[in-house]
Amino acid sequence: MKKTDSEAVRVDALEKRFGSFIAVNKISFSVRRGEIFGFLGPNGAGKSTTIRMLCGIITPTAGSGHIAGFDIFTQSEEIKQSIGYMSQKFSLYEDMTPFENIRFYLGIYNVAENQWKDRTEWVLEMAQLKDFRHRLTRELPQGWRQRLALGCAMLHQPGIIFLDEPTSGVDPITRRRFWAFIEELTHQSVTVFVTTHYMDEARHCHRLVMINEGRIVISGKPDEIVKAQFPDRSDADLNDVFITLMTRKNA
Numbered sequence: 001m002k003k004t005d006s007e008a009v010r011v012d013a014l015e016k017r018f019g020s021f022i023a024v025n026k027i028s029f030s031v032r033r034g035e036i037f038g039f040l041g042p043n044g045a046g047k048s049t050t051i052r053m054l055c056g057i058i059t060p061t062a063g064s065g066h067i068a069g070f071d072i073f074t075q076s077e078e079i080k081q082s083i084g085y086m087s088q089k090f091s092l093y094e095d096m097t098p099f100e101n102i103r104f105y106l107g108i109y110n111v112a113e114n115q116w117k118d119r120t121e122w123v124l125e126m127a128q129l130k131d132f133r134h135r136l137t138r139e140l141p142q143g144w145r146q147r148l149a150l151g152c153a154m155l156h157q158p159g160i161i162f163l164d165e166p167t168s169g170v171d172p173i174t175r176r177r178f179w180a181f182i183e184e185l186t187h188q189s190v191t192v193f194v195t196t197h198y199m200d201e202a203r204h205c206h207r208l209v210m211i212n213e214g215r216i217v218i219s220g221k222p223d224e225i226v227k228a229q230f231p232d233r234s235d236a237d238l239n240d241v242f243i244t245l246m247t248r249k250n251a
Contacts, residue, residue, distance in 0.1 A: 007066075008032065008068060011054070011064070012063055016060055027063075033159070036182060036183070036205045038205035041246065046211050046213075056076030056080045084162065096136070127148045129148060143174035149166075150163070159189070159190060165195050175198070205222060226240070229241045
């Protein structure tokens with residue numbers, strides 16, 4: 001499959017093996033620039049392994065892929081500087097304050113020092129932490145820390161951001177605010193690649209891929225996926241699709 005300028009992500013027959021275990025089994029898909037792309041599956045399905053390959057953290061075993069125009073095999077450092085990445089495990093330093101975390105990541109992402117003040121204030125405002133900038137991060141509620149992590153991942157204004165279960169463990173109000181911010185990003189032509197276990201969140205995605213046992217089992221727009229799986233059920237939703245496909249063993 002040939003990559004086009006309208007695509008932020010393109011992978012073809014991507015595979016990752018750990019010894020004899022196949023974590024990701026020759027998957028192919030693309031993500032258009034400026035869309036919210038959902039990547040769904042149960043624990044152990046291969047979601048996080050796929051994201052780590054796309055982000056240049058681990059090298060694939062086989063296949064091909066490009067992220068923001070960079071090759072995932074040979075240009076991992078360029079990829080890391082071009083994307084934002086928020087892992088499912090809290091990735092900031094809890095013994096540092098929000099202000100100190102922001103300054104640390106400004107350096108990691110090589111943001112020009114003349115932008116540090118503006119970018120710092122932008123994150124603190126977005127995360128609603130202006131009055132808590134000097135409190136230890138470990139003392140902040142989970143939802144606040146997640147907002148801070150998202151802000152730090154956006155410090156260098158990447159065109160693509162990968163969010164690995166960004167709202168895990170946070171309250172419904174914080175989840176709603178997260179998704180409002182994610183939708184704002186797409187209005188700025190930012191591409192959002194997100195994993196989630198919440199099917200009500202998945203409805204916000206423009207397109208979805210569901211993966212099980214390392215293989216893609218279905219892809220498409222949320223409504224189209226539901227209709228394809230349950231053409232005769234008006235009450236069916238993504239939860240029904242997810243449960244049906246994730247309990248079906250791959251051949």
